[in-house]
Amino acid sequence: MRRAARIAAILAASSLLIGALALGALCLGAGCSSVGYYAQSVRGHLDLVQRARPVAELVADEATPAALRERLALAQRLRRFAVDELQLPDTRSYRRYADLRRPAAVWNVVAAPELSLQLKTWCFAVVGCVGYRGYYDRAAADAMARQLREQGWEVLVYPVPAYSTLGKLEWLGGDPLLSTFVGWPEGELARLLFHELAHHVVYVDDDTAFNESFATAVERIGGARWLERHAGDAARAEYAALDARRRQFRALTLAARRELEAVYASDRPDDAKRAAKAELFARLRADHERLKRDAWGGFAGYDAWFARANNAALGVQAAYTEFAPAFERLFERSGGDFARFYAEVRRLADLPKAERHATLRAIP
Structure with missing residues (x-):
C-alpha cells in the first residue's frame, strides 16, 4: 500500500507479541505448534526495541539529519497534544525512534x-x-500466504507501518516512532499516533472490529482537531487532498463490499456467485480507473490495492471502519468530552460481544 492507503492498516500485526513474550517458554516445553510464530514475534519486536534511541538524544545530536530532527520534534508535539487535548494515556510510547532500514514494521497476512x-x-x-x-x-x-492459497483461501499480504503493544510493554520502553512512518505528511502522522495511543485506552479480546473502529474514530476526531488548531495552511491543504481520495476510495470499496455480501448470502448456485463476483471485481477496477483519471489527476497510490483486490482485501477493510461512524456519534452524544466518551467505550467493552455490536448499531 502507498502512503495514503496504509493508514487504514494501522495497528495490525504484532499485538500478539504481548502473549508471545509471556508464553513463549511455556510453548517450548509443551510442544506448542505456534512456537515458531511466537519466536519470530519475540525476536522481531526485541530487534525493533534494541534499535530505538531516545528522541531527545537524537534531536540534540548534530549528526541527526535536519529533516529527521524536525519530524521527531513534530511527533513530540503531536504526542503532547494527544495527552493534553485528547486525554489519551501518557505512556512511554513514542518517546524513542528506531530506523528499521526496511519499508514496513511487519507484513500482515489475511485470508478469506x-x-x-x-x-x-x-x-x-x-x-x-x-x-x-x-x-x-x-x-x-x-x-504463509502460499500455504493458505494451497488450502483454497484468497490471501492478501500487505505492509504495516506501525503496530501497538497496547501499553503492555511499557517496561521495554513502549512503542517507538519508526522510520516506516515518521516522514508521513503531518495530518497522516497525527492520525497514526492518535490511533495507536487509542489502543492504550481500551482493547477487547476477540473483537477486532470494535478495537479498530474505536481507534479509527479517535484518529479522525483527533486529526481534525490538530489540523484545525495547530497545523499550517500547507499541511491542511495536503491533508485535504489525501483525505478526499481516501474517502472516495472507501466509498467505492464499501459499495462493492455490500454488493458482494449480498451475492454471497443469496441462494444462488456457487457458479452463479462466482460469475457475479468476477463481474463485480472487473467493474470495481474499471470504476477505480475512471476515478483515477477524472478526479485524482492520475494519482496511482491505490493501484497496487486494486491490482490485488480480492475477498481478503475487502474483508480486512471492514475490520477497521465498520463501527467508526457509530463511535463518532457516541463522541457527539458525550458532548465532545473525551473522558465521558472513553467511559462509555469502556462500558461497551464490558458487554457480551453480540450485545456490544447491537448497541453500536443502534446509536442514532
Whole structure:
C-alpha cells in the first residue's frame, strides 16, 4: 500500500507479541505448534526495541539529519497534544525512534474463503483471536500466504507501518516512532499516533472490529482537531487532498463490499456467485480507473490495492471502519468530552460481544 492507503492498516500485526513474550517458554516445553510464530514475534519486536534511541538524544545530536530532527520534534508535539487535548494515556510510547532500514514494521497476512468476506482468524493466548498473522520478515509472510492459497483461501499480504503493544510493554520502553512512518505528511502522522495511543485506552479480546473502529474514530476526531488548531495552511491543504481520495476510495470499496455480501448470502448456485463476483471485481477496477483519471489527476497510490483486490482485501477493510461512524456519534452524544466518551467505550467493552455490536448499531 502507498502512503495514503496504509493508514487504514494501522495497528495490525504484532499485538500478539504481548502473549508471545509471556508464553513463549511455556510453548517450548509443551510442544506448542505456534512456537515458531511466537519466536519470530519475540525476536522481531526485541530487534525493533534494541534499535530505538531516545528522541531527545537524537534531536540534540548534530549528526541527526535536519529533516529527521524536525519530524521527531513534530511527533513530540503531536504526542503532547494527544495527552493534553485528547486525554489519551501518557505512556512511554513514542518517546524513542528506531530506523528499521526496511519499508514496513511487519507484513500482515489475511485470508478469506472463495465465496465469503469473513476473514480467517488465528487464536493466541492472552490476546485472543485476530484476523491476521503478522511477520517481521516478508519472506515468511509470503510463505504463509502460499500455504493458505494451497488450502483454497484468497490471501492478501500487505505492509504495516506501525503496530501497538497496547501499553503492555511499557517496561521495554513502549512503542517507538519508526522510520516506516515518521516522514508521513503531518495530518497522516497525527492520525497514526492518535490511533495507536487509542489502543492504550481500551482493547477487547476477540473483537477486532470494535478495537479498530474505536481507534479509527479517535484518529479522525483527533486529526481534525490538530489540523484545525495547530497545523499550517500547507499541511491542511495536503491533508485535504489525501483525505478526499481516501474517502472516495472507501466509498467505492464499501459499495462493492455490500454488493458482494449480498451475492454471497443469496441462494444462488456457487457458479452463479462466482460469475457475479468476477463481474463485480472487473467493474470495481474499471470504476477505480475512471476515478483515477477524472478526479485524482492520475494519482496511482491505490493501484497496487486494486491490482490485488480480492475477498481478503475487502474483508480486512471492514475490520477497521465498520463501527467508526457509530463511535463518532457516541463522541457527539458525550458532548465532545473525551473522558465521558472513553467511559462509555469502556462500558461497551464490558458487554457480551453480540450485545456490544447491537448497541453500536443502534446509536442514532
